[in-house]
Amino acid sequence: MSQTTLKAICAAAIATCALATTSASAQVKIGFMSTLSGPAASLGQDMYDGFMLGVEHAGGKLGGAAIEVLKEDDQLKPELGVQIVSKFIERDKVDIVTGVTFSNVMMAVAKPLADGKAVFVGSNAGPAPLAGAQCNANFFFTSWQNDMQAEVVGKYATDKGYKNVYIMAPNYQSGKDNVAGFKRYFKGGVAGEVYTTVNQPDYSAEIAQMQAAKPDALFVFYPGGMGVNFVKQMRQAGLLGQIPLLSVSTTDGSTIPALKETALGVISGTFWGPDFNNAASKKFVADFEKKYNRIPSQYAAQSYDSALLIDSALKKTGGKASDKNALAAALRAADFKSVRGNFRFNKNGFPIQDMHVFEVAKDAQGRVSLKTASTPLKDLADPYVKDCPLK
Amino acid sequence: MSFNLLLAQSLNGLQFGVLLFLMAAGLTLVFGIMSFINLAHGALYMFGAYFAALVFAASGSFALALLAAALGVFVLAALLDAGGLAVLHKRDHLDQVLATFGMVLFSNEFVRWAWGNSPLFMDTPDALSNSVQIFGFNYPAYRFAIIGVGLAVALGLYALIERTRIGMLIRAGASNREMVSALGVNIGWLNRFVFALGAGLAGLAGAMVGPILSIQPGMGEPILVLTLVVIVIGGIGSIRGAFLGALVVGVVDTLGRVLLPIWLRELFDASVANAAGPALASMLVYLLMVLVLAFKPDGLFPVKARQQ
Numbered sequence: 001m002s003q004t005t006l007k008a009i010c011a012a013a014i015a016t017c018a019l020a021t022t023s024a025s026a027q028v029k030i031g032f033m034s035t036l037s038g039p040a041a042s043l044g045q046d047m048y049d050g051f052m053l054g055v056e057h058a059g060g061k062l063g064g065a066a067i068e069v070l071k072e073d074d075q076l077k078p079e080l081g082v083q084i085v086s087k088f089i090e091r092d093k094v095d096i097v098t099g100v101t102f103s104n105v106m107m108a109v110a111k112p113l114a115d116g117k118a119v120f121v122g123s124n125a126g127p128a129p130l131a132g133a134q135c136n137a138n139f140f141f142t143s144w145q146n147d148m149q150a151e152v153v154g155k156y157a158t159d160k161g162y163k164n165v166y167i168m169a170p171n172y173q174s175g176k177d178n179v180a181g182f183k184r185y186f187k188g189g190v191a192g193e194v195y196t197t198v199n200q201p202d203y204s205a206e207i208a209q210m211q212a213a214k215p216d217a218l219f220v221f222y223p224g225g226m227g228v229n230f231v232k233q234m235r236q237a238g239l240l241g242q243i244p245l246l247s248v249s250t251t252d253g254s255t256i257p258a259l260k261e262t263a264l265g266v267i268s269g270t271f272w273g274p275d276f277n278n279a280a281s282k283k284f285v286a287d288f289e290k291k292y293n294r295i296p297s298q299y300a301a302q303s304y305d306s307a308l309l310i311d312s313a314l315k316k317t318g319g320k321a322s323d324k325n326a327l328a329a330a331l332r333a334a335d336f337k338s339v340r341g342n343f344r345f346n347k348n349g350f351p352i353q354d355m356h357v358f359e360v361a362k363d364a365q366g367r368v369s370l371k372t373a374s375t376p377l378k379d380l381a382d383p384y385v386k387d388c389p390l391k
Numbered sequence: 392m393s394f395n396l397l398l399a400q401s402l403n404g405l406q407f408g409v410l411l412f413l414m415a416a417g418l419t420l421v422f423g424i425m426s427f428i429n430l431a432h433g434a435l436y437m438f439g440a441y442f443a444a445l446v447f448a449a450s451g452s453f454a455l456a457l458l459a460a461a462l463g464v465f466v467l468a469a470l471l472d473a474g475g476l477a478v479l480h481k482r483d484h485l486d487q488v489l490a491t492f493g494m495v496l497f498s499n500e501f502v503r504w505a506w507g508n509s510p511l512f513m514d515t516p517d518a519l520s521n522s523v524q525i526f527g528f529n530y531p532a533y534r535f536a537i538i539g540v541g542l543a544v545a546l547g548l549y550a551l552i553e554r555t556r557i558g559m560l561i562r563a564g565a566s567n568r569e570m571v572s573a574l575g576v577n578i579g580w581l582n583r584f585v586f587a588l589g590a591g592l593a594g595l596a597g598a599m600v601g602p603i604l605s606i607q608p609g610m611g612e613p614i615l616v617l618t619l620v621v622i623v624i625g626g627i628g629s630i631r632g633a634f635l636g637a638l639v640v641g642v643v644d645t646l647g648r649v650l651l652p653i654w655l656r657e658l659f660d661a662s663v664a665n666a667a668g669p670a671l672a673s674m675l676v677y678l679l680m681v682l683v684l685a686f687k688p689d690g691l692f693p694v695k696a697r698q699q
Contacts, residue, residue, distance in 0.1 A: 039607055041508040171669040194652065195665050197673045201604050201613065204403040204534065205645045211528055212396045228510050228605035236515055236531035236603070238522030258512040258605060 027065040028095050028314060028321045031088035033081065033109075034124070035101040036073035040224055042254045043299050044073070044101050047123055049292055050300030051098065054307025057287070062307065063314020065321070070094065076101070078108030085109045089116035095321035096121060098306055101299075103127040103146060103174060110134065119327050123306040124299060126350060128177060132384035135348035138328050142305040142338075144271055145350045145382035146174065149248045150181030150221065152355035153269035155376040157186045157217060157246055164191040165246075166215035168206060170226060171195035178221035178248050184383065191215040199226060203233050215243060223249040228258050235262045251360050251370075253297020260368045263360040271351075272301045272340045273358045273370040280308075281339040295369050301339050312336035342379075348388040352381045395526035400649050401642060402525075406534045408641025409541030413596035414618040415625065415633040416548055417589020423628015423694065424565040425582050427480050430491040432618065433611025434498035435590045439464045439597025440606045441506060444513040447601070453516035457540075457598050464594025469587040480582065495612070503608045510605035537599050544592065545634050552630055561585060565628065565694075617644075620676055624683045626690025635692050640676050647675035 032051060034044035048071060061067060070092055074081040081100070088094045089112065097113060098121040100106045106125035113120050119138045126145040130136070157165055165188055169175035175195060183190070191213045194206055210218060222230045227250035234240050244267065251259065251266045253274075274285050274295050284304050288296040296304075313330035314321065321327050334345050346352050354375050361371040418432050439460040447456035479487050514520075519536050522529040552558040563571045564581050572578045597611075604610065617640060625636020652668030659667070683691060 037503075037508075039508070039510075039609060041503075045508070171666070193661075193665060195669045196648075197669050199613065201600075201610075202407065204406070204531075205400055205649045208396065208399045208403060208528060209649055212393065225510055225605040225607055228512070229603065232515075232605075233531070233603060236520065236522065236533055238529040238531070242529075254509070258510045260512065262512075 027319060028062060028067045029070065029092060030062075030067055030310070031070045031072070031085075031092060031094035031097045032099045033072045033074050033084050033088070033097065034099040035076045035105070036071075037075050040076060040101065040254075043124070043224075043297075044099075046253065046297045046299040047099055047101060047303040050288070050296065050303035051123070051307045053284070053288055053291060053300075054304040054311070057283070057304075058307065058311040062311040063317070063319050065314050065319035074101070074105050076105065078105050081105040081109045082112055085112045085118075086116075089113075089118050095119065095327075096310060098310070099123055099303070100125050106130065110136070110139075113139070117324060119321075119324055119331070121306045121310060121331065123303040126382075128382075128384050131348050131350050131382045132387035133389075135385075135388035135390055137349075137390055138324065140309070140328075140331050140345060140349045141351065142309055143302040143351075144353070144355075145384065146177050147181035147184070147384075148271070148353075148355055148380055148382055149269050150178040151185045151269075151380065151383075152357060152377045153219060153246050153248055153267070154182040154185030156267070156269065156357045156374065157182075157219065158188065159374075159376055160217070160244075161188075162186075162216040162244075163188045164214075164216045165189070166191045166210050166213055166218045167193045167220075168203075168210070168218065168230075169195060169221040170198045170200070172198050174223075175221055179219075182219050182248075185377075186219075188216075201229055203230050204237075207233060207237050207239065210243075211237075211239065217244040217246055219246045220250055221248045223252075224254065227251065227255045231255075231259055231263050231266060241265055253295060253299065253370075256360065256368055256370070257294065259360075264362075264368065266360045267357060267373065268360075268370070269355060269357050270298050271353055271355055272298055273356065273372050275363065275370070275372055276339065276341070278337075278339070278341050280337040281341075284339050295363075295367065305336075305338050305340070305343070308336040308338070309334060346381050346385050347390050348382070348385045350382050350385070352379055354378045355380050395528070398526045399528045399530060400646055402530065402534070402538075404642035404645035405638065406538050406541075406641070407645055408638035409538050409545075410596055410600065410637075411614070411617060411621050411641055412541055412634050412637035413544060413592050413599070414614060415621040415637050416544070416630055417592045418618055419622040419625065419628055419630065419633040420561075420585050421589045422622065424561060424585055425480055426484075427586070428484050428487045428491065429586075429589075430488060430615065431494040431498065432589070432593055433615030434495050435464050435468060435593040435611070436597040436614060437498065437502060437606075437608070437611040438467060439594025440513075440601045440604075440610065441502060441511065441597075442594065443598030443601045444511045444606050445506075447513055453519075456513075456601075457595060460598030461591045461595040464597075465587045465591035467594075468590030469583055472583045472586050476586075477579065477583065498611075499608045508608065510607040513601035513606060515602040533602055540595075540599060544595070545630075548630055557581075557584070617676065620680050622690075624680055624691055626693035629690070629692055629694045632690055632692035632694070636690070639691070640679070643679055644672075644676050648672040651675070 034047045036044040072084045103125040122141040131145045247268045251263045312335045316330035355377040358370040359373045363369040442463040443456040443460035446459040519533040621636045625632030651672045655664035
């Protein structure tokens, strides 16, 4: 055997040893999965950065326990998500699974999570079935149920007294859910309802149709690149400022850096904004900006909360994750300071929380960001909880 | 729907068609003359958009950004051709598809690595950021600029192919490359010029959409598919076919998206119409392609028959 081979084997042995010691000292293993590649990768990255900032604020440990975070990218592919979650549960034997960016991936991994009796802390996707009939005692969500963000915008439109709202969304499940959520709380009339092809780049034809209908306001759900295109094209048509643009997931932390001044004045609804005045939020925003040099998005905030939630639960269990029931009960207590202020779990594991409306505006430093406009819905619970059999 | 609205929508269709033409012109030349299938045409469009956004952000001059995108992609394509793509010209179509598809994957990852995942933003140039009142609608001035640039390019290409010596050589090379080569013309350089020219036009198209769309990895694929439809409908290898085919596809796609849901709503329940309308509308251009292929397999405006 040559000397180099011998050296290589020695090095490998030492490296394996080193690996073995780090995993042996970790008492709690956390499997983090989000969408970290493709057009939506900035969402997944914000989730990861937010989560890791939460871990850092908890002192590098969660609930006093040394932790090991396994990070995986689901590439927005449900089948890959299922493989990753199965690996987390069967091979890595993680104690807690967290993350998950998209609802279609969430629906796919719900079964392996439930079958593996895993404790799951979701920090973005909140599909309706998991809030209703398929709710699970071990699933917790630090974000929102999908409908909530549209519901608050619907209530806002009602409060504003709009009589005639034009509605646009991409032609897929989330688009329809958001339109349904909006209509649930909007009491005025609908001037027109248009569903566009998913990832359609150009909306010139639909914008011309909308102008012809002469609505009081426009409600849209265009996440990611679709939102960037849509808002730009509304601005170029000279319609922003003429027709109020109400939205969900269209002007958020992932698109505002691209849109900047173009998006000024657009209204959107969600649970948290970077201008929140409570101590937890201020600390989160200041440290996030210092560390990552950008304004945190709601996706970062949700995931930051998920780290603090896990921290609070592990404190209650004395840093142990072996008893799943004890861990779930500790999570359910939600004994942590959320960046959104009041936070408690409903029986289906989704939050009951205040929902706010934001306007794209310049912050104190002159950067384009989200400014809290009002709080149309307080203590909002999702509409599907009535179908959840849990007590 | 009112007459004015129909006019405004036709204008939208024209603008989309003109944009498709910028893409289709290059693809149809390269395919028709060199018999080279270039799936990476969409990637070149993406590079054009990135180059334009970067130059515009750095210099503030939109004209300079357009020039940088067109020239930058022209040079990039010439280098690619010199660096190995030329070998593929003689290979069969499957090899070409595989190799250029690999380039698509590579380009998307490269762009992601170089400029990040988040979309890049390109401002509308100040002079064109307003909207114009036309037929009682707010119509973005920038879209008129797209139509203008597209028509100018169409005229320029027509003059180049039909009225200049190099155009004559290109046409001759398309009919019989061996003969042109035997007459002492360097067909390799001629092909490289055609390839780079087509790429430059794709780059220009990418730069022109920069202010309308988000500039992000993978932005070239959706438009590439439509471009392929355009050259099939128009007739492969024909600039005239690419132009008219692009206008047909642009107008059919735009009016289909607008009119189909309205018509369906009169026939069916609103929820059925809302679900079926967009789905049918997005199929419309493909149905058109099927019809064209069934009745005129050479396309609507084929190149005049060549003598072999």
